[in-house]
Each structure stands twice: as C-alpha cells, then as structure tokens.
Amino acid sequence: MTGLVRWDGFSADPRRAEVAGIRAGDLDRETAIEALREAYADGRLDRVEFDQRSNAALAATLLGEFVPLLRDLEPPVPATRSVREEALRRYRRETRDARNGVLAIGTLTTGVWGATAIADGSPYFFWPIFPILGVGIGWLMQVVNKDDRIEHHERKIERRLRRHEDPPGEE
Template identity: 80%
Template sequence: MTGLVRWEGFSADPRRAEVAGIRAGDQDRETAVEALREAYADGRLDRIEFDRRSHSALAATLLGEFVPLLQDLEAPTPAALSVHEEALRRYRRETRDARNGVVAIGVMTSGIWGATSIASGELLFFWPIFPILGVGVGWLMHVVNRGQRIEHHERRIERRLSRREDEEDDES
C-alpha cells in the first residue's frame, strides 16, 4: 500500500456519502487496520497514533467512520524511496525502538531498585542488570545482524510490491 489507502478493499467506498451510513463488516475493519499498519511501517504514524486509530477502526460500526481515520494517509509520499533506502529506514526505526526498550527497562527497573534500596535503608544488590542485559541482547542482535535485517526488510518490501503489481494486473 505504501502511500495510498486501498479504498476498493472495503465492501463499498466509505468516502461516498450514500454508503457512509452502511454498517461495516469484519473485512472492512481489517482493511482499515491493514492500511494503518502500512502507514505505521512507513513511519507516517507513531505508535500512539497507530494504537488510537486501530482501536477506533476495530470499534467502527459504519463505513463512514473509516474516512477520518485514513483520509490523511491517502497522499503518496513526496519522493519514492528505493527498496534499499526504505529497508534501511525500517531497520533504523526497528533498531531505535529496540534501543528505546533497553533504556525504558533500565530506567523503570533502576527506579524500582532505588526505591526499594531507600525503603530498606541499605544498598541492595543491583538486580536490574539482568532485565537490562536480557533486553539489551535483543538490541545488540539488531546491531550485529544489520545486513541480515536490512535484507529481510528488502525481501518483505519486494514481496509487497510484487503482490501489488499482480493485483494491478488482475484489475486490468
């Protein structure tokens, strides 16, 4: 989908006023969530906005409710990225998210450790090292396996582009 919402994936085009009041089905909700997943994967939605819109899409009862959730995702990106550039962008976001997970776990567990040390009146064993190392290994694997992760994303992008071309050929 990269850049465009596939409105034809809905049971009827929700942008049309005469169908906006028709009840949405499970396939319509799944089509909307898939468009949101694509937008999140493309970096056009952050996690909080993706979660908010996905929740609204899954709760939608009428076709017209999908329009405000997807309307601003319709325009194509200004410059199409090459498959490698897009894969590299996805790798960087994936690695950044893994790093942020290590930091979040470190801050949270260290805070708990600090509070319990203060409450007990003595310096306790620094147990947060174990969850930090556990999550840190995942981040480190992203960094160490950079080439493989980028190739993985390239294959996924190429498969998606190939499927899109097949769908367009079928429509012709």
C-alpha cells in the same frame, strides 16, 4: 504494497482531467473497492468510512469520482524512496525503538532498586541487571544482524510491491 492505489488498474487514470468525465465500468469500481479494502485492512480507514467510500465507489458513474475517494490513501513517501532507503529507515526505527526499550527498562528497574535500597537502608544485589540484559540482548541482536534485518525489510517491501503489481485475478 500496503497503501498504494493502483491507478493503472483503472480503464484510464482518473486523476487526468481529460478522462475524469469518462464513464466508469465495473472493473474500475472493483479496482477502487480493492484499494479501499486494503486501506481498511491496514487500519487507515475505520468501518464507517470504509462503508461510505465503498458505497460511493459502487455508485460512481464517472472515472473522476474515484479520485476524492482514493487520493488520501496514497503514501507520501515510498513513491520517492527506493526499496533500500525504505528498508534502512525501517531498520533505524526498529533499532532506535529497541535501544529506547533498554533505556526505559534500565531506568525503571534501577529506580525501583534504588528506592528499595534506600528504604532498606543499604544497597543490595543489583538485580536490575537481569531485565536490562534481557531487553539489551534484543537490541544487540538488531545491531549485530544489521544486514540481515535490512534484507528482511527489503524482502517484505518487495513482496508487498509485487502483490500490488500483479494483474487482478492472477494472485
């Protein structure tokens, strides 16, 4: 699951004050590095920041030192949303973006058609119908296949969740 830090992958949860002073082991460092790798792969860290945080994780001697390196990589929302709610949110955003694409293409091409028709002195064939229909079909497919699209997003989210829940070395 993109962006989730596996706090349970550490020998003890470094966020807890009573274990923050316990010495870190190699597995703890590797858990932190893996979370940083995923954040870098997701584009949430640039190369310089990835290198800085990775070096700090490798140099960490206490569990509490991992918290400032990883805390801002935790997603604010998915932990409180169900998979279905997140899939619905993604579907709505995807459908809204497709609709906005139709409106943008329609506005742009109709404007060009109108300007050229005025410059020519008379209206002629309404050619913008073709790009509008082309983009509109994509939007229509989003709406018609609503259940399939939501299921697609659910599968994608669940696949990411499973990928992170597998113990290290068993992927």
